[in-house]
Structures are given as structure tokens and as C-alpha cells.
Amino acid sequence: MASKLTSRDDDYSKWYNELVVQADLAQHSDVKGCMVIKPYGFAIWERMKDVLDGMFKDTGHVNAYFPLFIPKSYLSKEAAHVEGFAKECAVVTHYRLKNDPNGEGVVVDPDARLEEELIVRPTSETIIWNTYKNWIQSYRDLPLLVNQWANVVRWEMRTRLFLRTAEFLWQEGHTAHATKDEAVEEAKKMLEVYADFAENYMAMPVVKGVKTETERFAGAEDTYCIEALMQDGKALQAGTSHFLGQNFAKAFDVTFADKEGGKSHVWATSWGVSTRLMGALIMTHSDDQGLVLPPKLAPIEVVIVPIYKGQDQMDEIVAKCQEVADELKAAGIRVKLDDDDTKRSGWKFAEYELKGVPLRIAMGPRDLAKGTCELARRDTKTKDFVSLDGLAAHVRTQLDDIQASLTASVHERIKTHTHVVDTWEGFLEALDKGGFVSAHWDGTAETEERIKQETKATIRCIPYDGDTTSGTCIKTGAPSARRVLFAKAY
């Protein structure tokens, strides 16, 4: 743990990889592209999950669980969908092993070949819609608002811890509605939930918008997204919500009887966020000393480190620290008292900084005499001596302040790193500086592709609250209805 992190300026990518491992969030497993999420990393994910799950429930959704395996034939029922996912599917072909007749270990039993191969779900639309077919008969069964927390597998060529792993954890909401308007409204509503979560819990304000046709989810009619901006100026798609039209209802023949006795196909949405949010969280706030966590998602909001010499002093100080811990806990603050006698205080300071704990309280003999403690902020690295009287209220204020200040700095980052340009030269310059580039585009996939080929920048979204005055495309000079947001992305 003693090794220093590579600085962000030296190599942002290396910094990220080292941080994830050194802060004890995750590690590479022996399986290519798959990670082990370690307890501390998982604790953060659990916080995210708990908060999001509450938000889904508050918007009327319920949880269910669908199988990991999808019959191969299901996947091909929606043409665009299979097209989008076929290249990255793990396939189960056998169901049994046997002892190797040549003596070494086990081999796949060739007699145990599945009649129809099973696909390890890359997403669950197909198996869910195949199930919904039997759940939905009447308008009375609608809307159907179901979410599932699950793991999915996408056989990516190139992976990075949290940002893109072959297996990842996520939630996927799958809803069915009687009308198009209601489904569109649902898709947009869930995007708002994601944006709310990103800004108010992750302290990561995002840009909300709609994807262009080429960036759309395979099988969707519209993909709404939240786009975040990382410290290195690259964008990260942090969540998507899809209006699926009647595509899956038609592919799986899901119809309902309406009030008038007619039969119609239902309208669908799906929406998801994944452990990629962990990567977003890490890259958004952390610094060269390690992780910086927003209090609302920090598994530990305050760590208390006792400082002492000798057993007697230790007993006395730890007892006082325990009192403080109890007081903070009673005030609803997630607090950890680290009274581990085998680690020295200096070691603990460095360790909790690396792990991004927002506030640290240190208490030693001098504090005990004065009725004070040292309160250190992770985000600003400032330290103050504060009275133990009214400490819980003070800590609460500080935590709120950290949350607000992290949020504000990301707002500022987006503001200062969104460049409005009107010429191709200006566009290239802006891309060099990093961040979002607001520019006119002629609306064609060809131009979008050309720009991507030449600059690696993609249209992140057509932002909700962007500039809607018309102009001319930066690449072709053709008329453009409005500005869109470009960026180089993860």
C-alpha cells in the first residue's frame, strides 16, 4: 500500500488503473476481462444500488429476476437487436464435463451437447419479452414496471476495470405500456432519475440528451442518455434509457386487449446503469493522493483515528473516540472508529486518504485535555481543530459542504470545458483542449462517421437544453437544425 500513485498529469490512464487496485476497489481476475470487486469497492456499489433501488421503487417499479441464459433463437427475433449484440456473446454449448480419458483433469463431454445453444445474457430484452407475452393480456395488466439487478456478459475485445469488463453488474428496467406517449414518458422519466442520482448522490452533474441514430441502442427507437465529463476531458456515457417502440412487442407477439376490445401491441422501454458508474465516480473526483468520494455514497463518511502512546493512554483515548463514534452514529452518520493497534496513525491517515473517506477525525492526548479533535477534509486537504461540543452537527455541515463543493466543481468543469465552435478549425482546436464541443451537424450518419474517423470524436448526444438555433454543419457546410454535443469518449 506504500507505493505512490502515478500522477494524473503523467498518465491519466495509468493513474486510474493503479487507483482502482491500490484503493482496494477491484482487481483483475485470472479470467480475461473479468474483475473481482473487492469488499470496499462493493460497499460503494451497494450504496449506489440501495439509493437507485429506492428511487426505482419510488417511481412505481418492482424488482424481479430473469434467467442468466437465453435460448439462441430468442436473440434473433429482433433483427437490429441481434445485429448489435451477436459479436460479443458468450455461448453455452454443453452441460457436462467428464474425466479426461487421457488422465489429465476434466474435458467437455461431447455427448452432452445442448440441442439449442444458450447465450449468456448480454442484456435481457429478449427473454423478458418472451416472458411478458404471458403476463400481459389486457390493458389492466399495464403498465408493467419491472426492474432487475443482475450480471450480464459482453465479450469485449478490450476491457478496463469498471469502465468496460466482460462481465458487469447492472440493473435493467423493462417496462410495458398501453400507449406510445406513456412509454416515451417513462423512458424520459427514468433518465431524469439517473440524472438526479448522478448529480445529487455521485456529485457528478451530467448532460441529458438523445442519441443520434447511429449511437442508439440496438432495437431502440430512441435512446436517451446522460453524459458525464471526466477530468481528462473525455466523456463517459453514464446511463441510458430507451424507448423501444413496439419492436420487441412485435418480435415476441405481446399484445393486449384495450378497453374497446381491440388488440394492440404494447409499447416498451428499457433502461440501465452499471458498475461503470463506479469508474465514473472514481474518475470524476479523485486526485493524485487517491480516491475522493462524495459523502452520500461513501461507505465510511467519517473515520476516527485515535492517537496515543502506551496502553493506558490508548484505553482512555479509544473510550473517548468510541463516545464520539456513538454520537455521530446516532446522528445518522456512517462512521468507523479505527482502533486497530497494529497500524500506526500515520499509516491510517494515508490509507483513508487513498480510500477517499470524506472526513477524518484524529484525537490524541492534547485533544482529550482540551475537549477538541482534529477534523481533516479529504477534498480540500484542510485540517481544523474543533470542539467536541456540537461535533455531530458540525460534521453534518462539513459533509454537506463537501458534497456541495464536489458537485459545484464538476458543474464548473462542464461549463469551462464545453466549447462552442462554428468552424472545422475551431472544432479541431476545441477537441485538443478536451471536453464537450457544441457544434452544428448536418444530421447525416455519413458526416457523423467522417468526423469520427478523422477525429475520434463522436456525437455524445443531442442535448435537451442545447442551442436550438439553426446554422451550418462544421464539416459539410450543409444546413443544420441545431447544435449537438461532440466529444472523445470512453
Next chain:
RNA sequence: CGGGGCGUGGCCCAGCCCGGUUAAGGCGCCUGUUUUGGGAACAGGAGAUCGCAGGUUCGAAUCCUGCCGCCCCGACCA
């Protein structure tokens, strides 16, 4: 799939080019003593079929052949 790198105690790695007693060092771990307000010091100790399989040789971590795995950079993608 193309390019690069790496596989040596739990972790980081030296040694390999130029083969030769017991495979070096650091972190971590165990025991003890002194320490303790910013990653402690000293002493002792445990821990390795050098990725796998062949080959060359009196002798292989080191040379040769083949294979496997992972990481990084690109194309593809959440």
C-alpha cells in the same frame, strides 16, 4: 484481430544477453524489543516444483522449439 510488454514466495521485482554450489532484494506475514500527533526501527523467522510441455547439456530461471495466460496501445463497444 494487429502492435508492444510481462509471467520468478501473498505482492513488486533482480538475475537471463554471457548456463555452474543454498535464486538476490523490497513490501507484506510471524516472534520479540523499543516506538507511536503523517505510511516506525532493530533482531530473528516462515514462505519458490522460476507460467506449461518438450529439447540441447555433465548441469537450465538462464539456450532452442512449441503452447498457455495476463496486461498495455489500437480497431469494436455500455
